[in-house]
Amino acid sequence: MPEQAVDxxxxxxxxxxxxxxxALTGGADADASDRWGLPALAHAAARGDLAAVQSLxxxxxxxxxTSDAGNSALMQAAARGDLEIMQVLLDAxxxxxxxxKWGFGAEDWGSWPENTAEVRAxxxxxxx
Numbered sequence: 444m445p446e447q448a449v450d451x452x453x454x455x456x457x458x459x460x461x462x463x464x465x466a467l468t469g470g471a472d473a474d475a476s477d478r479w480g481l482p483a484l485a486h487a488a489a490r491g492d493l494a495a496v497q498s499l500x501x502x503x504x505x506x507x508x509t510s511d512a513g514n515s516a517l518m519q520a521a522a523r524g525d526l527e528i529m530q531v532l533l534d535a536x537x538x539x540x541x542x543x544k545w546g547f548g549a550e551d552w553g554s555w556p557e558n559t560a561e562v563r564a565x566x567x568x569x570x571x
Contacts, residue, residue: 451475455486460494473504480511488528489519496528506535513543521549521566524556529565539566 451471454463467473476482484504487495496516500506509515517537520528529549533539542548553562 451483452477452486455483455490455492455495458490458492458495460492460498463495464498467498467502473499473502474508476508476510480509481514482508482510482516484508485510485514485516485519488516488525488532489523491520491523491525491528493528493531496531500531500535506532506537507541509541509543512545513541515541515543515549517541517549518543518547518552521553521562522555524553524558524562526558526561526565529562533565533569539569 451466474482484499517532539549550563550566
């Protein structure tokens with residue numbers, strides 16, 4: 444994994460939004476991934492960091508980029524029950540029907556949070 448990717452993922456993990464924005468503005472790859480291929484956008488979604496999600500998208504992160512296993516930022520947000528991040532991702536073109544290599548999609552991931560009904564309703568409202 445390139446050092447630039449490690450730094451970007453570290454900034455997301457620390458919640459250092461100013462440094463993240465500076466790194467992206469300075470040319471850091473918004474699609475940087477960890478050793479399992481999980482992209483920075485999915486890391487930000489998993490943390491519930493709306494500002495980082497918006498910054499990554501604003502710097503060209505691919506909304507449907509997945510890990511090696513096919514897990515996406517939308518799946519991470521659904522697992523948290525984070526409707527606001529889900530909405531941002533869906534507005535950016537996230538595919539609500541995409542599934543990982545085991546056939547689990549965002550709706551399946553959305554069965555864990557307390558607001559499962561709202562997560563599923565949002566995903567179903569955006570199916571094409």
